[in-house]
Amino acid sequence: MSDTNKINTEEELDQAVQTSEDTAPAAAAAAPVKAEKNHKLSYEKRKGLYGYGFIALWILGTAYFFVAPLIESLIYSFNQTSVQPGGMEMKYIGFKNYVNAFRKDQDYSLALVDMLKNTALRTPLIIIFSIFIALVLNQKFHGRTFARAVFFLPVIIATGPVMDIINGNMSTGGYAGGSEQFSSMFEADLVDQLLNFLGIYNISDRLSEIINSLTTDIFNLVWNSGIQILLILSALQGISPSSKEAAQMEGATAWEFFWKITLPTISPMILASVVYTVVDSFVDPGNKVMTIVLNKSTNWEHGYSAAMAWAYFLIIGVCLAIIVAILNKVVYYEVE
Amino acid sequence: MATKKEEKQFEKERKAAIKAREKRMKELGIENFLTPEQIKYNKRKKAIGTVWPVFRAIILFGLCFIILYPLIFMLSTAFRPNEQMNDPSIVWIPKSFTMSNINDVMGVMKYKNVPLGENTLLNTIKMNLVASILQVLTCSITGYGFARFKFKGKNLLFAIVILMIIVPPQITTIPLYMQFHYFKPKFLGQLLTMDFKGTGSLINSGWTMYLPALFANGLRAGLFIFIFRQFFRGLPKELEDAAYLDGCSPLYTYVKIMVPNARQSFLTVFLFSIVWYWNDYYVSSSFFTNNNTIALMLKNLNTNLTQQLFDGQTVSVRQIIVWLEAGCLLSITPILIMYVFLQRYFIEGIEKSGLAN
Numbered sequence: 220m221s222d223t224n225k226i227n228t229e230e231e232l233d234q235a236v237q238t239s240e241d242t243a244p245a246a247a248a249a250a251p252v253k254a255e256k257n258h259k260l261s262y263e264k265r266k267g268l269y270g271y272g273f274i275a276l277w278i279l280g281t282a283y284f285f286v287a288p289l290i291e292s293l294i295y296s297f298n299q300t301s302v303q304p305g306g307m308e309m310k311y312i313g314f315k316n317y318v319n320a321f322r323k324d325q326d327y328s329l330a331l332v333d334m335l336k337n338t339a340l341r342t343p344l345i346i347i348f349s350i351f352i353a354l355v356l357n358q359k360f361h362g363r364t365f366a367r368a369v370f371f372l373p374v375i376i377a378t379g380p381v382m383d384i385i386n387g388n389m390s391t392g393g394y395a396g397g398s399e400q401f402s403s404m405f406e407a408d409l410v411d412q413l414l415n416f417l418g419i420y421n422i423s424d425r426l427s428e429i430i431n432s433l434t435t436d437i438f439n440l441v442w443n444s445g446i447q448i449l450l451i452l453s454a455l456q457g458i459s460p461s462s463k464e465a466a467q468m469e470g471a472t473a474w475e476f477f478w479k480i481t482l483p484t485i486s487p488m489i490l491a492s493v494v495y496t497v498v499d500s501f502v503d504p505g506n507k508v509m510t511i512v513l514n515k516s517t518n519w520e521h522g523y524s525a526a527m528a529w530a531y532f533l534i535i536g537v538c539l540a541i542i543v544a545i546l547n548k549v550v551y552y553e554v555e
Numbered sequence: 556m557a558t559k560k561e562e563k564q565f566e567k568e569r570k571a572a573i574k575a576r577e578k579r580m581k582e583l584g585i586e587n588f589l590t591p592e593q594i595k596y597n598k599r600k601k602a603i604g605t606v607w608p609v610f611r612a613i614i615l616f617g618l619c620f621i622i623l624y625p626l627i628f629m630l631s632t633a634f635r636p637n638e639q640m641n642d643p644s645i646v647w648i649p650k651s652f653t654m655s656n657i658n659d660v661m662g663v664m665k666y667k668n669v670p671l672g673e674n675t676l677l678n679t680i681k682m683n684l685v686a687s688i689l690q691v692l693t694c695s696i697t698g699y700g701f702a703r704f705k706f707k708g709k710n711l712l713f714a715i716v717i718l719m720i721i722v723p724p725q726i727t728t729i730p731l732y733m734q735f736h737y738f739k740p741k742f743l744g745q746l747l748t749m750d751f752k753g754t755g756s757l758i759n760s761g762w763t764m765y766l767p768a769l770f771a772n773g774l775r776a777g778l779f780i781f782i783f784r785q786f787f788r789g790l791p792k793e794l795e796d797a798a799y800l801d802g803c804s805p806l807y808t809y810v811k812i813m814v815p816n817a818r819q820s821f822l823t824v825f826l827f828s829i830v831w832y833w834n835d836y837y838v839s840s841s842f843f844t845n846n847n848t849i850a851l852m853l854k855n856l857n858t859n860l861t862q863q864l865f866d867g868q869t870v871s872v873r874q875i876i877v878w879l880e881a882g883c884l885l886s887i888t889p890i891l892i893m894y895v896f897l898q899r900y901f902i903e904g905i906e907k908s909g910l911a912n
Contacts, residue, residue, distance in 0.1 A: 263705070269805040270704025274712065277697040277780070280770020284731065285719060291730035352618070355611055368898045369619045375894050376625075380836050380854040381883045385625040441621050470596050473603070502723040512725060521729050528726045539721070 296526035302519055309522070316526030327527060330507035331534070338500045341440070345496050346489060348440055349447035354481075356448070357455045367452075374445035382442075443499070447492040454488035455481070483551040490546045494539060501535045633657060633881040637874040656881040663859050664852040664882060675847040676889070679833070682761050682848065686768040687828040690779065691821055693771035698783025699809055703795070713784075719777030728841045735763050735842060763842035764832075774831050774838060779824050786820045787813065822900050826893075833890050849886045856882045 271278075296316055298309035320327050356367055376382065458481060466476045503509065508531055515524035580588050589597070627647070632640070633656055635649035642650075661667050665675045672678075701713055735757040738744035744755025747762050757763050767773045771780065794816065798808040814821070836850035843851065852859070860878055861869075894901065 266704055266805070267706035270700050270706040270709070273700025273704065273805070273809075274697050276693050276769075277700075277771040278712070280693075280767065280772040281715060281719070283734075284767045284770060284772040285722075285727065286715070288727035288730035288734065289722065291733075292726050295729070355615065358611070360608065360611065364898075366615050366619060368894075369622050371898075371901060372622055372894070374901075375830055375890060376834075376887055380850055381834070381887055384853070384856075384879050384883050438621060438624075441618055470592070472596075472599070498721055502725075509723070509725060516725075516729055525726070525729070528723070532722060532726060535721070 292525045293529060295522045296529050298522045300520075300522040302521070312522075316523050317530055319523065320527045320530055324511075324527075327508070327511055330511055331531070334501075334506055334508050335534075335538070338497060341436075341443075341500065342493060342496045344440060345444045345447060346492055349444045349451050349492060350485075350489070352444070353448050353451035353455055354477075356452055370448055371445050373442045374449075377442050377445070443496075446495060446499075450488050450492050450495070451485055454485035458484050486550040487552060490543070490550050493542060493546060497539060497542065498535075501531075629880045629884050632877050633884045635877055637870075637877045640873045640876060641871075656877045657885065659864055660856070660860075660878055660881045660885060663863050663878075664849070664856065664885065665847055666885065673847060675849055675852055678847050679849045680889070682764055683829055683832045685761070686764045686773055686832055687825055689765060689768040690771070690773040690776060690828050691825045693769060694773075694776055694779040694824065695783045695814075695817070695821065696809070697771045698780045699787050699813060701780065701784045702787035704805075716777050716780050719772075720775075720781065724838060728838070732758070732841060757842075759843055759845060764839070774828070774835055779828065782820065782824060783817075786817060790816055819900070822897075826897060826901055829893070830890060853882055853886045 295309070297311060297313060299312050299316075300310075301308050352370060356363065356370065462480055463476065466480060471479070500506065508527075512524050512527045512531065515527060585594060631647050631649070634652045634654070635645075635656075636651060636653045637656070639645055639649050639651075665673060667674075701709070701716070738747075738755050738757050741755040744757055747766075748755065748757060748760050757766070764773070767776070790813065794812055795808050798812050799805075803811070834850055836848075836854045839848050839851055840854065856879060857875070860875065864878070
């Protein structure tokens with residue numbers, strides 16, 4: 220359907236061009252080729268100008284609301300700042316803020332390492348989980364719409380302060396919130412008992428610790444993978460049913476189909492989900508590094524806080540670059 | 556084209572035919588028709604086909620329960636008299652229901668008993684709608700500019716869009732605060748805040764939200780520009796070429812041809828924008844000291860409760876849950892209702908809006 224339409228419109232276009240050429244006066248046809256070229260150039264130039272016009276609003280806004288503050292905060296980070304009526308007073312101290320952040324502030328580097336470790340552990344989990352759920356939600360069954368709605372629900376709620384209350388870390392009193400209560404339903408011994416039941420004894424404490432942290436973390440896992448599920452689901456729907464039929468004809472099992480067809484097809488989206496997950500966990504105002512940075516800035520140590528934030532941001536950038544560089548080698552891009 | 560009912564009928568007939576054929580094959584001896592590998596393959600497929608749906612149902616039920624758990628907990632506690640929180644015999648369903656928690660929290664969060672201008676709910680909805688509409692309009696225009704025009708420095712500028720996605724807002728907040736507080740030129744600040752004798756500081760006025768949104772720099776604007784760019788790139792070029800041949804200007808083409816085609820992704824971005832503005836408390840807490848948004852109210856609910864409701868007395872941490880959860884319920888109900896009705900657009904919108912490419 221769409222193909223024939225396309226051809227039709229293209230033919231019409233050609234005809235339109237031809238007729239316009241035909242009706243053009245003979246003088247124009249005899250005109251030097253150079254003039255025609257000039258005309259075309261000016262058209263392209265004009266289009267380029269229109270392009271600037273379309274993004275002009277954004278350029279203005281970005282210069283004022285994004286680039287200027289970004290540079291400003293970079294300047295803060297090299298200064299000792301104090302807030303005075305009428306503006307910020309600054310004294311240049313070079314890299315001292317950065318040195319202090321890593322040398323003197325013990326919390327900062329600890330939180331940083333902790334953060335990186337956490338992200339490295341959780342990202343693969345979230346991605347594998349999202350792929351699995353997206354595969355399941357892509358199948359046909361009763362109540363699929365409901366299931367999809369539920370799995371996407373965290374995106375609506377999880378970004379706000381509601382999540383803090385649910386997690387129970389809002390009051391300093393530390394009562395059991397929903398998530399903690401939920402975790403306690405899978406109390407530590409359950410895993411050990413299950414392993415014992417399966418006849419596995421005396422496995423290392425380290426392993427059972429990891430398994431434990433997984434089961435108690437399942438709440439956060441599920442609550443943090445809404446967008447990723449959606450992204451992968453959208454990629455899954457790009458796989459044509461005919462390729463599945465062909466694979467079945469050849470006698471491929473679902474397992475083989477997944478590794479040979481599904482995974483390569485959705486790999487660009489997996490990369491996007493990985494980047495999203497990493498950025499999301501780094502930017503989350505609830506994480507420890509962010510808390511330290513924000514505390515410093517509420518204590519009016521803006522220069523120091525800016526230095527911490529910039530160091531943090533550079534580390535994020537390097538991590539992301541490494542991840543993307545590695546994954547890009549594996550990702551399969553369909554050449555059109 | 557067959558209707559849905561007819562399609563279902565066809566499917567039924569097809570399955571019946573397959574079954575009949577299999578039965579016939581079995582009667583005649585299946586080995587005559589299929590190789591041993593094929594028989595094995597079919598058997599395995601059948602076994603998986605029966606076990607998997609059960610397995611899937613269990614997994615989905617469990618995970619849905621995990622996701623819905625906080626909501627169920629919220630419903631269970633928000634209407635529970637606070638004394639019953641300490642009753643060990645109550646897990647989910649309280650012995651009696653009360654609206655007093657909701658009423659208390661409505662008072663503390665300024666949902667009622669305040670002049671209309673200070674009402675938290677109305678205030679939040681107003682700021683949300685204005686900022687989101689502005690944001691959708693400007694981001695779509697920018698996205699279109701990036702998708703369809705060639706100009707110098709385009710790649711560099713688009714790199715800035717990506718940077719906008721990655722840079723945490725915390726880095727730019729303090730300089731932005733200074734910019735808003737000492738807004739230049741001064742008369743413009745005075746004009747915007749309608750306070751001609753004031754300092755022209757925009758802090759505490761809605762303009763700290765509207766201005767960035769107006770210039771395509773609102774909350775997560777980078778992501779929205781990216782989505783729009785991907786979407787417009789996916790639309791066929793012939794659409795515009797036809798309009799250009801007819802002598803339309805690019806802006807006219809955009810308004811008349813591209814916008815109607817992009818309705819779905821407009822709606823999706825609009826919904827996401829509303830959700831993120833609704834939930835945002837970081838940016839609003841930086842620029843507002845006394846403005847009422849729901850997210851801010853909820854963030855400070857614990858303190859406000861102690862000050863206004865309990866008169867500084869400490870209430871046991873278990874009992875305070877009922878008020879906190881009632882506050883949560885109050886704050887997410889509007890957005891939840893929206894989600895229930897427009898859920899289709901959230902999910903299908905992203906699928907179709909070209910993020911898949």
